[in-house]
Amino acid sequence: MKDRLREAISRLRAFFHKQPLDHELDAEMAAHLELAIEENLQRGLSPEEARRQALVSFGGVEQAKEKHRDARGLPALDVLMQDLRYTFRTLRRDRAFTLIAVLILGLGIGANVAVFSVVNTILLRPLPFHDPQQLTWLAGNNGVGGLSDVTYRVDVYEEFQRANHSFQDLTAFVPYYSLSETKLMGRGEPRPVSFVWVAGNFFETMGIRPAVGRLFMPEECVRGGRKAILLSYAFWRRQFAANPAIVGQAIQLDDESVTVVGVLPPTFDFGAVFAPGSKMDFFRPVFMDDIRTWGHMLSLVGRLKPGVTAAQAQAESKILLPQLKDSGNPYWSTDVQTTITGLKDHVSGKLRRSLVVLWCGVGLILLIVCVNLSNLLLARAATRSKEFAMRSALGAGRARLIRQLLTESLVLAGTGAALGLGFAFAITTYLAHQGSIALPLLDSVRVDGAALAWTLLVAVAAAVLFGLVPAFKVSGGNLQEALKDAGPGMSQGRKHERLRATLVISEVALACVLLIGAGLLLRSFLRVLDVDLGFQPSHAAAIRVDYDDDGKAAKRSAILQEILGRVGAIPGIEAAGISDMLPLDRNRSWDLRAKGKAFSKDVNDDAFVYIVTPGYFDAMGMHLREGRDFNWHDTDDREHVIIVNEAAARREWPGEDPIGRLAEGIGQKDTRVIGVISDVRESSLEDSSGPEVYVPATQGTPEGAELVVRTKLPPDVLASSVMSTLRSLNPGQPATEFRPIQQLVDRATSPRRFFVLLVASFAALGLILASLGIYGVISYSVTRQTQEIGIRMALGATAGKVQWGVIRNTLRLALLGIALGTAASFGVAKGIASLLFGTEPTDPPTFGAMILLLSAVALAAGYIPARRASRIDPMIALRSN
Amino acid sequence: MAESKLDLMKGTLDLMVLQTLAAMGSLHGYGIARRIEQVSADKVLLNQGTIYAALVRLQYRGWISAAWGTSAKNRRAKFYSITRNGRKQLAEDAAYWRRLSGVMGRVLAMQDEGAKL
Numbered sequence: 001m002k003d004r005l006r007e008a009i010s011r012l013r014a015f016f017h018k019q020p021l022d023h024e025l026d027a028e029m030a031a032h033l034e035l036a037i038e039e040n041l042q043r044g045l046s047p048e049e050a051r052r053q054a055l056v057s058f059g060g061v062e063q064a065k066e067k068h069r070d071a072r073g074l075p076a077l078d079v080l081m082q083d084l085r086y087t088f089r090t091l092r093r094d095r096a097f098t099l100i101a102v103l104i105l106g107l108g109i110g111a112n113v114a115v116f117s118v119v120n121t122i123l124l125r126p127l128p129f130h131d132p133q134q135l136t137w138l139a140g141n142n143g144v145g146g147l148s149d150v151t152y153r154v155d156v157y158e159e160f161q162r163a164n165h166s167f168q169d170l171t172a173f174v175p176y177y178s179l180s181e182t183k184l185m186g187r188g189e190p191r192p193v194s195f196v197w198v199a200g201n202f203f204e205t206m207g208i209r210p211a212v213g214r215l216f217m218p219e220e221c222v223r224g225g226r227k228a229i230l231l232s233y234a235f236w237r238r239q240f241a242a243n244p245a246i247v248g249q250a251i252q253l254d255d256e257s258v259t260v261v262g263v264l265p266p267t268f269d270f271g272a273v274f275a276p277g278s279k280m281d282f283f284r285p286v287f288m289d290d291i292r293t294w295g296h297m298l299s300l301v302g303r304l305k306p307g308v309t310a311a312q313a314q315a316e317s318k319i320l321l322p323q324l325k326d327s328g329n330p331y332w333s334t335d336v337q338t339t340i341t342g343l344k345d346h347v348s349g350k351l352r353r354s355l356v357v358l359w360c361g362v363g364l365i366l367l368i369v370c371v372n373l374s375n376l377l378l379a380r381a382a383t384r385s386k387e388f389a390m391r392s393a394l395g396a397g398r399a400r401l402i403r404q405l406l407t408e409s410l411v412l413a414g415t416g417a418a419l420g421l422g423f424a425f426a427i428t429t430y431l432a433h434q435g436s437i438a439l440p441l442l443d444s445v446r447v448d449g450a451a452l453a454w455t456l457l458v459a460v461a462a463a464v465l466f467g468l469v470p471a472f473k474v475s476g477g478n479l480q481e482a483l484k485d486a487g488p489g490m491s492q493g494r495k496h497e498r499l500r501a502t503l504v505i506s507e508v509a510l511a512c513v514l515l516i517g518a519g520l521l522l523r524s525f526l527r528v529l530d531v532d533l534g535f536q537p538s539h540a541a542a543i544r545v546d547y548d549d550d551g552k553a554a555k556r557s558a559i560l561q562e563i564l565g566r567v568g569a570i571p572g573i574e575a576a577g578i579s580d581m582l583p584l585d586r587n588r589s590w591d592l593r594a595k596g597k598a599f600s601k602d603v604n605d606d607a608f609v610y611i612v613t614p615g616y617f618d619a620m621g622m623h624l625r626e627g628r629d630f631n632w633h634d635t636d637d638r639e640h641v642i643i644v645n646e647a648a649a650r651r652e653w654p655g656e657d658p659i660g661r662l663a664e665g666i667g668q669k670d671t672r673v674i675g676v677i678s679d680v681r682e683s684s685l686e687d688s689s690g691p692e693v694y695v696p697a698t699q700g701t702p703e704g705a706e707l708v709v710r711t712k713l714p715p716d717v718l719a720s721s722v723m724s725t726l727r728s729l730n731p732g733q734p735a736t737e738f739r740p741i742q743q744l745v746d747r748a749t750s751p752r753r754f755f756v757l758l759v760a761s762f763a764a765l766g767l768i769l770a771s772l773g774i775y776g777v778i779s780y781s782v783t784r785q786t787q788e789i790g791i792r793m794a795l796g797a798t799a800g801k802v803q804w805g806v807i808r809n810t811l812r813l814a815l816l817g818i819a820l821g822t823a824a825s826f827g828v829a830k831g832i833a834s835l836l837f838g839t840e841p842t843d844p845p846t847f848g849a850m851i852l853l854l855s856a857v858a859l860a861a862g863y864i865p866a867r868r869a870s871r872i873d874p875m876i877a878l879r880s881n
Numbered sequence: 882m883a884e885s886k887l888d889l890m891k892g893t894l895d896l897m898v899l900q901t902l903a904a905m906g907s908l909h910g911y912g913i914a915r916r917i918e919q920v921s922a923d924k925v926l927l928n929q930g931t932i933y934a935a936l937v938r939l940q941y942r943g944w945i946s947a948a949w950g951t952s953a954k955n956r957r958a959k960f961y962s963i964t965r966n967g968r969k970q971l972a973e974d975a976a977y978w979r980r981l982s983g984v985m986g987r988v989l990a991m992q993d994e995g996a997k998l
Binding site for chain 1: 910
């Protein structure tokens, strides 16, 4: 073993010292011959005979040297260096080819690496927590419904935490995030900040250690304890210039003073995992006793004991939860139906199919790139056949030629991969900084070690894939025929052409599949954008408003009326209203029951609740179907009223007119329905609306206030006048910006837009590559047939006829490819059916449009060489050979 | 038909070189080649030049060492000598060869008995 290692090192050293070693060998061999001649002379031979015999017994000098070199250095590496030198020389000579090949490969590999990075980040890489496979997500009501359905009551959390045997620990956070509702005071202008209430054991359970300071102490997690917060790393850097001295200091949040006890590590990004598209600035321990009676408040995350699976925990919960329920608390309802899954599944499970489709799409692109490259190489090989025939005549074996050609492919692929890495790096950096795309973990997308390994794999696979066919084709050529100075038009050329035509057909077929897939997804996306939201997002914008009502309804009513009166009077504002929550943003639900209907634990009574002022419906562009809007006379001391949406009306008063009916569950007293309003997509554009209920802000207790204004002017123009109005009413109004309502819609559609954008750009790339392939083949065949066309034209063929002949050729290739591709597309479309929205997998307009598009592009690609063919001057064509 | 010279089997040249150096001490390439030819009574087909590939191989494995020196007739030449590792290797290889040739001898002897059956 040691000997082998010594030999390897010596060989490596020898590889870099060829010349001195060769000189030494020469000297040694010269000495050898002299010794031999001397001895022969002593035996009495004549000087000539002595020399001759010495040379004879020595054998071939060059062979001996070659053997010596093989034994001494690294012969395989020598050959490789030779091949590489040769490759670089030929590629430099053929600059246009090299440039196109590297660019195509760069695009293909770049797209692959970028998508791999996204897939790796969202799907493959474990979550950035300690032992992430132990972390599980608990969803109430089996994960069906709004936030209030899938969350838990404090009692349930505590009892389950105490009684279970599956988990090391259960932790919780409040998923009703406080986004920009609180202000950081005492540091310049009041700044809106976002935070999450978490259970005291949240960070320990997740396995997070603070970067600075410490986590929460038990006494900071109970009512009346010291008020503590933990800062996120990003907020710490942004707001406190990464000053570690902030730990231990008190900061002012609204009118509350809290102590910073620590800073979380940069690897922990709560928003990326639990609330895609939003950033959390800090975390506060939730006092369980404060929210015990508030209903469904907690999202649960569990850390399983080692060796316990999520399925085992699920099985335990099936038995344990009903037992706990029967032994006490009557309000468990949906909490009993719990689904326990891996946290990773919860975070990225819904995206798996989309990502896999994306991955396949980008793989298809790589295939098209390879076919295209194969084609280019074949075209090139046709012109190089003489060169290879010459080399093989000089003694190069077939293996050596194939090796040479594969070296060329590898160099091309390697250069393309380097370029592709550049593209991928740019794309991932761009994606990582797109805060508005609501995809989990997206901001940690980067080209990492795994992506580099993937690049290498893809590059080598591509090189072999596109290089092998041309390599075998070229090296297997007929030596004699190639060496003969025959012009084009030999059978060799024709065989090449058949192979190239096959490649083009498959390329068109692949592009066709890609185009139809992308077309279906694009149509689905358009359908989603077309959905009736129930409100008009355009020309509306929202701004967060801050006011102090001391918790009194009468004072609140006066303040809100004042705000709306003043803001509504600003020129350009058509309507203004306030709601505490906006659709597609946050949600919360309460019970809603028609009065008199029997209460049943097993029936879901939830309805999404919005607490709004008069004028909100107009500002949002919602349609009142029946009854009346709220007005300022609906004060707290009068009868409490609500407006329900059509879904709620259907559920609670089926077949009846709900106007004037009484409902239970909203607030302490019964409420009377005064209106029915159209359904609003509250949590997603793609799911139909659930029951919704609107409560007047003069009677309910809003959680914050979003002022919505409807205006034809750009919101920025109004921002300063609205802000100064708000400031004049409340000097503590934080500096926030207008959010166009459209932005909420855009964020809700962002995952779909993200996928459609990627798939569509892949399809465009595929289309370009396919047209390039068609152009290459047709153009080559025209060049090859120049003479033939010249003769035909000399014999009287018209330019139009020649042109049509070439176009017919093109169409034949394209239509064959399209036919194959369309057939394959039916299968593929079935596979992505679950990703489609409002679109059949066999949607005829999409199929038709894409087939037409592909045919048109193919025709255009064939038209250029066809025109060239029709312009051939018979005289020149016939003279040229 | 005249008996042709023996073609060297793979690995045998290395063993011959090691044995020659073990027996003769320090020797240059020509000396080693001549010595092998003499011992084999010119029955081995040896292009003397090929010995240099064997020498560099053995040197890289650390079984022989080399140094430039002066021959008895005052001529500069590269002299090779066997190392301790080389002697160990020689012992191993020689034992292997003896076993192999013994087995081959017995196998070939068996043919006669077989014919009697």
